[in-house]
Structures are given as structure tokens and as C-alpha cells.
Amino acid sequence: MSEPSSGERAVRVSAASGAYDVHVGPGVLARAGAIAREAAGGGRCCVVTETNVGPLYADELEASLASAGYEVAPRLTFPAGERSKNLGTLADLLEGLAERGLTRDDVVVALGGGVTGDVAGLAAALYLRGCRVVQVPTSLLAMVDSSVGGKTAVDLPAGKNLAGAFWQPAAVVADVRCLSTVSPELFRDSCGEVVKHAVLADARMLDDLTRAPLTAPGVGEARLADVVARNVEIKRDVVDADERERGLRQTLNLGHTLGHAIESASGFSLGHGSCVAAGLCMVARASARMGWCSDETSARILACVEAHGLPTGSDVPTETLMGYVGHDKKRHGDSVNLVVPTEPGRVEVRRVALGELERIVELGRGARS
Numbered sequence: 221m222s223e224p225s226s227g228e229r230a231v232r233v234s235a236a237s238g239a240y241d242v243h244v245g246p247g248v249l250a251r252a253g254a255i256a257r258e259a260a261g262g263g264r265c266c267v268v269t270e271t272n273v274g275p276l277y278a279d280e281l282e283a284s285l286a287s288a289g290y291e292v293a294p295r296l297t298f299p300a301g302e303r304s305k306n307l308g309t310l311a312d313l314l315e316g317l318a319e320r321g322l323t324r325d326d327v328v329v330a331l332g333g334g335v336t337g338d339v340a341g342l343a344a345a346l347y348l349r350g351c352r353v354v355q356v357p358t359s360l361l362a363m364v365d366s367s368v369g370g371k372t373a374v375d376l377p378a379g380k381n382l383a384g385a386f387w388q389p390a391a392v393v394a395d396v397r398c399l400s401t402v403s404p405e406l407f408r409d410s411c412g413e414v415v416k417h418a419v420l421a422d423a424r425m426l427d428d429l430t431r432a433p434l435t436a437p438g439v440g441e442a443r444l445a446d447v448v449a450r451n452v453e454i455k456r457d458v459v460d461a462d463e464r465e466r467g468l469r470q471t472l473n474l475g476h477t478l479g480h481a482i483e484s485a486s487g488f489s490l491g492h493g494s495c496v497a498a499g500l501c502m503v504a505r506a507s508a509r510m511g512w513c514s515d516e517t518s519a520r521i522l523a524c525v526e527a528h529g530l531p532t533g534s535d536v537p538t539e540t541l542m543g544y545v546g547h548d549k550k551r552h553g554d555s556v557n558l559v560v561p562t563e564p565g566r567v568e569v570r571r572v573a574l575g576e577l578e579r580i581v582e583l584g585r586g587a588r589s
């Protein structure tokens with residue numbers, strides 16, 4: 221069995237429904253087979269991927285799985301892009317797993333970004349009422365967020381992520397070398413979730429990121445691995461305490477209430493991380509005006525978002541944004557749970573009536589505070 225390289229680290233997630241390691245490091249893809257063998261066992265496996273990522277990394281991944289003793293079934297590949305995150309793709313994957321004769325002891329290996337992890341994770345949750353999945357995220361967003369914590373879903377015509385399940389992976393293999401093939405635009409977009417994690421739980425990382433943004437030229441593998449691992453720890457701490465989003469996990473929605481509305485209003489042409497960054501800045505500005513945090517806290521959050529070249533607000537009309545918030549699946553009657561910063565690295569959840577949220581949106585548009 222291959223040995224971990226000196227740059228590899230493992231972050232242990234202990235969710236109520238299962239514990240697993242997130243392996244982070246440059247070159248860890250070559251150890252995916254050994255990691256899967258130890259964490260998931262089974263005799264056969266099937267890689268699920270999409271048309272952009274598959275040609276880049278599936279051969280190396282399958283070679284690693286084969287050398288760890290797996291019989292590797294023909295891979296399942298679906299068209300790259302957000303549009304594939306639907307019931308049709310899910311059905312195709314389930315049929316494909318059945319055609320390959322995978323049993324409940326076998327392993328689905330999800331190779332790709334957030335869409336792949338979500339739809340392959342949901343297929344694993346449903347196939348034979350649940351088989352093991354190893355997540356191999358290849359985008360920054362998937363490494364720091366969607367591959368960790370067990371949320372899987374597809375979109376319905378009525379909205380994003382409306383059909384899904386909590387299904388924790390047996391292991392996560394995050395090779396930061398894969399980030400070299402992510403487009404600069406997508407990488408920048410994903411930094412929105414990284415900044416969000418810093419605002420949530422790590423004031424030092426917030427200031428480090430502002431001084432040395434991840435989007436600056438020459439960021440090395442070691443720093444990327446450090447940042448990814450720290451982000452996974454932050455998410456882990458939340459998921460360990462509240463896997464099913466009954467309380468603390470709601471804090472991961474920081475920036476998302478307005479972010480989702482901005483994303484919907486753009487017809488999903490603006491990236492998710494950019495919309496989260498814009499929503500985060502609007503909430504930060506408004507929180508300073510409401511006295512929930514200081515002007516300095518708000519300014520530090522905005523500075524980090526700006527340093528990454530992400531949007532610090534939106535010019536979508538308030539009425540339009542409120543229309544989308546009204547349809548948000550996380551709305552509670554006539555109010556929403558809004559996550560607000562209290563100081564760098566700390567947030568709280570406030571139950572806010574929709575009328576008050578309208579005012580918050582207006583306050584969030586103000587000049588930089």
C-alpha cells in the first residue's frame with residue numbers, strides 16, 4: 221500500500237451517521253485506491269465523472285484503484301456543467317450502476333467538482349438503498365465545501381438542490397494539484413466560499429487571505445493544501461456538531477440568503493461563490509449599520525472579498541431579491557434565519573422577518589462601511 225507523502229494531511233470528520241478522513245495534499249490522487257481500500261473495502265468500484273474532468277484524471281484514478289486490488293467497472297461519464305445536476309442524470313447513473321452489476325459492498329468513486337459530487341453522492345445514497353462513495357473533488361469549491369459533510373442533491377425545475385439526501389462519504393481525496401486545471405474564473409469564484417469560512421471561524425485566515433489572496437500569481441501547492449485543510453477543519457467542526465442542519469450548520473449559510481437570490485436573479489450566469497461573496501458583503505455592511513458588528517469588522521470582510529476580485533454587492537433591485545428570498549427553501553413562514561457576522565471569525569443566527577430583511581438589503585447597498 222502506498223505511503224502518505226510528507227505533504228499529505230488527514231482531517232477526521234465525525235458526523236453522527238459516520239466518521240471518515242478527508243485526505244488533502246499534492247499528489248494524493250495517486251493514493252486514492254489505497255485510501256478507498258482502507259476506508260470503504262469492497263471488491264468492485266465504478267468511477268463517476270463528467271466530460272471535462274474525466275479525460276484529465278480518471279485514468280490515473282482508475283490505475284490507483286486497480287493497483288489497490290479493485291476490479292474497476294467501466295466508468296460512467298455525464299456531460300459537464302450545472303445543467304446535468306438533474307433527475308435525468310441521476311437516473312442514468314443508477315441504471316449504469318445496475319448494468320455494471322455493482323453490489324451494495326462495492327464503491328462509487330465521484331471524480332469532479334460540486335455537480336459530480338452531489339449527483340454521484342445521491343446515486344450512491346439511493347443505489348441498493350445505499351452503497352459507499354469516495355469523493356475525489358477536483359475543484360476548489362468541492363474541496364473546501366461540497367465534498368465534505370454529506371449533502372447530496374439534484375435540482376428540480378422548481379429550484380436548486382430540492383431533491384437530495386444526507387449521505388456521508390467513506391473518504392474524501394482532495395489533491396490540490398487538480399486545481400492547476402481549474403479555470404482562473406472558476407477558481408476565483410470558489411474563493412467566495414473560502415472567504416465565507418474565514419469570516420465564520422478564523423479571523424487570522426481572513427487577514428492572511430486579504431494580505432495574500434489565493435488569486436494572486438504564484439500561490440504554491442503547500443499553501444493551497446494548508447488553506448484547503450483549514451477550510452475542511454472549519455466545515456468539519458460544524459458538521460460534527462450538527463450533521464442535519466438543525467442548528468449550528470445553518471451558519472454555513474452565511475452570505476447564502478442574499479447570495480442565492482442574487483444567483484437566481486442572474487439566471488445562474490453569475491457563479492455561486494461570487495454571489496455568496498456579494499451576499500456576505502451586503503450582510504456585513506447592514507450588520508454594521510444595525511450595530512450587530514463594528515464598522516471595522518465589516519471593512520475587514522469587504523477588504524478580503526475585494527482582494528480576491530469578487531463582487532462586494534449587487535445592483536439587482538430589492539424587490540426582485542425579496543421575491544427570490546420568498547421562495548427560498550430555507551424560509552420559515554414569514555421570516556428567515558439570517559447568519560450575520562459579529563466579529564471576524566464569529567457569527568450568529570438571527571430570525572429576521574421578511575420586512576426587516578428588505579431593510580437589511582437596502583442597508584447592505586450602502587457605501588463601504
Ligand code: GLY
Pocket residue numbers: 365366368369371469472473
Ligand atoms: N454548503 C453548506 C453545507 O454543507 O451545509
